[in-house]
Amino acid sequence: LPDVPSPALLVDLDAFEANVTAAAKMLEGTSIRLRPHIKTHRCPSLARRQLIRGTIGVTCATLAEAELMVDAGIGDVLIANEIVAHSHLDVVARLASRARVAVAVDSLAPLQELSRCCTELSAQVDVLVDVDVGLGRCGVRDPEAAAVLARKVVASPGVHLRGLMGYEGRLRRSNPQRTARVELARTRLSQTKAHLEGVGLTVPVVSGGGTSTLRDALSNHTLTEIQAGTYAFMEADLCGLGLPFTPAVSVLATTISGSGNRCVVDAGWKALGCHYGDPVPIGVAAKVVKIGEEHTVLRLHCSRDASPGVGDRLLLRPSHVGMTFALHNRVWLIRAGRVETCVPAGVYAHGGSW
């Protein structure tokens, strides 16, 4: 990759495509659909490549991401998060004239505001009532609160009740409460669904789950769609869960200093998402000693001949893919070690309409 200026974010397309296909295979023969969470990459070009058979649109965390996807021509977008500002709800309603749009709701005032915005624009936005299934973040806390909100959706013009959503958070292999947390999420969603249906409401969609619970979701007959995102790139943090995914993301760095068994590369916190641990050098026996904003210092465990010299390049595997993408505004798509194309990523360069 001689012409790629470092630090650069690389996606190995063979690994990415194999992950996308492997996820589709996992869902084959089930009625569960995948709605890839694009907050992981915020890159329309990658989103389009994820929308293969078995997928039904994308999941977003923010309005900016939703707008980015709709502007890129993606026709079915779920904002799996609460949107409350009037100016933002107005944009949600406007997006609905160009795509099928749904949003999560867990309180009344934003729902009423959304209904007003939609009515003014003769738009329709679908709503998923967000249920706290154990993460302790957003979401209503009990089935009756969900029913109160769901009835309001049904009674409000411009909005349509699509169903429920509940995200349990990342449940790692090492979490001793993993089994209990998976079960808690399942029962909270199924009980809430049953409660809503018991009061005469229709709940066609129950959306939730992530990469760490993708396998569990297959035997959980409550979810109708899964919001996994990291699956397409994999992370060491998700190892041990029996997932058929391989790492697809690396950061290209250049050695800018070094002597003896030390080398310093030009990628630090501003190029590598380190939230789940230090980055791991690929193909060179080395360990991270320290990281700064623009630097990573490595201790080399290889012979002098195999050690990178000043100007040599190496690849680092970041621990947190979503945060790594958020640090770059373009991504180099690589196949068999060669650049296939370079595409924009990120919501900041794209801008927003509000």
Ligand SMILES: Cc1ncc(COP(=O)(O)O)c(C=O)c1O
């Ligand atoms: C609401 C929601 N759904 C799904 C996901 C996807 O999780 P993952 O990237 O681990 O697949 C996330 C990630 O944080 C999320 O916040």
